[in-house]
Amino acid sequence: MKIEAIDLYAISQPLIRTFVTSFGPQRERDCLLVAIHSEGLTGWGECVATNDPGYSYETAKTAWHILSDFLIPAILGEDLQEAEQLADWFRFVRGHPLAKAALDQAAWDLTAQRDGVSFAQKLASPYAEGPRSRVKVGVSIGIQPTMDETLYLIQEHVEKGYGRIKLKIKPGHDIELARTVRAAFPELVFMLDANSAYTLNDVAVLRAMDEYDLLMLEQPLGYDDIFEHSKLRPQITTPLCLDESIKSADQARFAVEIEACDIINIKPTRVSGWTEARLVHDIGREAGIGLWVGGMLETGVGRAAQLALASLPGFTLPGDISATERYYDPDITAPFVLNSEDSTIDVPTGPGLGVEIDMARLAGVMSRRTSFT
Ligand code: OSB
Ligand code: MG
Numbered sequence: 001m002k003i004e005a006i007d008l009y010a011i012s013q014p015l016i017r018t019f020v021t022s023f024g025p026q027r028e029r030d031c032l033l034v035a036i037h038s039e040g041l042t043g044w045g046e047c048v049a050t051n052d053p054g055y056s057y058e059t060a061k062t063a064w065h066i067l068s069d070f071l072i073p074a075i076l077g078e079d080l081q082e083a084e085q086l087a088d089w090f091r092f093v094r095g096h097p098l099a100k101a102a103l104d105q106a107a108w109d110l111t112a113q114r115d116g117v118s119f120a121q122k123l124a125s126p127y128a129e130g131p132r133s134r135v136k137v138g139v140s141i142g143i144q145p146t147m148d149e150t151l152y153l154i155q156e157h158v159e160k161g162y163g164r165i166k167l168k169i170k171p172g173h174d175i176e177l178a179r180t181v182r183a184a185f186p187e188l189v190f191m192l193d194a195n196s197a198y199t200l201n202d203v204a205v206l207r208a209m210d211e212y213d214l215l216m217l218e219q220p221l222g223y224d225d226i227f228e229h230s231k232l233r234p235q236i237t238t239p240l241c242l243d244e245s246i247k248s249a250d251q252a253r254f255a256v257e258i259e260a261c262d263i264i265n266i267k268p269t270r271v272s273g274w275t276e277a278r279l280v281h282d283i284g285r286e287a288g289i290g291l292w293v294g295g296m297l298e299t300g301v302g303r304a305a306q307l308a309l310a311s312l313p314g315f316t317l318p319g320d321i322s323a324t325e326r327y328y329d330p331d332i333t334a335p336f337v338l339n340s341e342d343s344t345i346d347v348p349t350g351p352g353l354g355v356e357i358d359m360a361r362l363a364g365v366m367s368r369r370t371s372f373t
């Protein structure tokens with residue numbers, strides 16, 4: 001398929017609720033969308049780089065620069081057979097996984113449409129099991145101004161049917177939170193995400209978490225670290241999960257080899273896309289690592305592709321793929337809704353991503369658009 005044209009959009013949508021993590025608040029969600037055109041088909045991808053460089057060094061603005069000046073010119077006019085080719089085409093750009101992942105997602109969507117299969121079917125084709133039809137999900141709740149609001153939000157989401165709750169922590173907002181939540185909800189399946197806010201000097205705090213029967217503790221130490229996580233792991237009984245520091249299949253291999261984690265949160269965007277995410281899945285599955293699909297406050301475009309990844313057989317834990325109405329109302333696609341009876345979301349079955357973009361809504365939230373031909 002000759003890559004005939006690519007559109008790049010910058011959009012900005014208000015979040016229904018400000019999302020606060022240890023690296024700060026997000027009120028407006030800026031992100032980019034890419035559309036690859038070929039043979040009358042259009043493949044869509046979302047770039048989830050955030051407004052600020054708190055989660056990673058990439059921002060929506062650096063991603064615009066890398067996409068428009070390097071990645072898009074490198075693939076325009078090329079003959080795309082399979083999305084796996086992109087890794088070679090992009091090798092000349094160091095880093096910038098979130099920018100690369102947008103085009104990777106669009107290439108998977110486009111080639112799945114060409115093949116007349118869903119993104120999930122195409123991604124799951126190497127596995128005898130095939131894709132799951134619905135995937136287990138949980139919800140990620142940002143840091144709230146008061147403990148009462150935290151408890152209220154947990155209650156609200158449990159009532160909606162979410163079977164797993166993730167809470168954000170930061171120094172000074174940790175042990176008391178875990179203690180209070182466990183006391184209020186003795187049976188709750190919950191976990192904590194520190195987004196790299198601690199150091200090995202805080203082992204006493206992290207060890208105190210062992211009391212509260214957490215599903216896991218996510219990325220307590222450095223955002224690029226696996227070495228110190230491997231030092232921490234034998235000192236706590238809570239299962240240790242890595243997010244930020246696994247940016248490639250190689251880093252997943254290294255983490256497994258030095259026993260730095262029990263669990264990996266695979267965000268396809270953080271590892272440059274779905275091809276690499278599937279490799280991380282295979283490495284983790286082979287090593288008996290717990291796996292789940294992480295989120296970055298995606299719109300319906302990104303959610304559809306997260307669901308496709310989560311349909312692979314090695315995912316053992318609920319993903320951060322909550323219903324889109326939690327973040328955007330209306331969204332730029334039809335909403336994804338929770339199956340409240342089993343805390344799942346259905347994997348789209350239509351060709352490619354299986355979602356339709358509301359172009360009028362997109363025009364309403366768009367701040368910038370460039371077409372490359
Ligand atoms: O660390 O998992 C994270 C959102 C933005 C940046 C980092 C993270 C998150 C989330 C939200 O936890 C997950 C979601 O519901 O999309
Ligand atoms: Mg995280």
